[in-house]
Amino acid sequence: MARMQGKTTSDISQLFAGIDVSKAHLDLRLSCEGKSRRFANDPAGFAAIDAHLRARAATPCLVVLEPTGRYHFPVWRALHEAGHGVAPLNPLHVRRFAESDGELTKTDAIDAAVLARMAAERRPAAKLPPSEEQLRLKALTTSIADRIDRRAALKGQRAAARDSLIASSTRPRSPNSPTPSASSRPSAPG
Numbered sequence: 001m002a003r004m005q006g007k008t009t010s011d012i013s014q015l016f017a018g019i020d021v022s023k024a025h026l027d028l029r030l031s032c033e034g035k036s037r038r039f040a041n042d043p044a045g046f047a048a049i050d051a052h053l054r055a056r057a058a059t060p061c062l063v064v065l066e067p068t069g070r071y072h073f074p075v076w077r078a079l080h081e082a083g084h085g086v087a088p089l090n091p092l093h094v095r096r097f098a099e100s101d102g103e104l105t106k107t108d109a110i111d112a113a114v115l116a117r118m119a120a121e122r123r124p125a126a127k128l129p130p131s132e133e134q135l136r137l138k139a140l141t142t143s144i145a146d147r148i149d150r151r152a153a154l155k156g157q158r159a160a161a162r163d164s165l166i167a168s169s170t171r172p173r174s175p176n177s178p179t180p181s182a183s184s185r186p187s188a189p190g
Contacts, residue, residue, distance in 0.1 A: 018115025085126030
């Protein structure tokens, strides 16, 4: 491979892209272009992104995206199946990268540009998307963990209520406080 100013010719032909993911749309920015493009976050949008990438590079592209809830999994899988490398990055690392470049503004288009720059500079390793079974298992374990946390919180609330009730019933009464009448006392079983 020929080297040109520290880069190999295969590096020059490599296309890098960043995708900012939201529920309804995907903002795509290529490292070699000056503007972002918006696509729907649905199968038609994924196909349009693939066509857009293939029109600009002869080889598959490295796409970097920030995991966003569950909304990034379908585009990750679609681009992987189309032959592109996809690297999901930790959102905190992306934010710190942007701040190190002096980018403090946060919009979808800017986030896509930061991701494309990060892909070109850092070249993160592409990862395989999780299978449907892995996603279901993750959702199940998250649900179980939430229920365990909720149960622990309810136990704590119950203990606090019980302690409060015991504390109020053992407080000495003031001489002016009413005493329970004989009719309000429970009768003995008879």
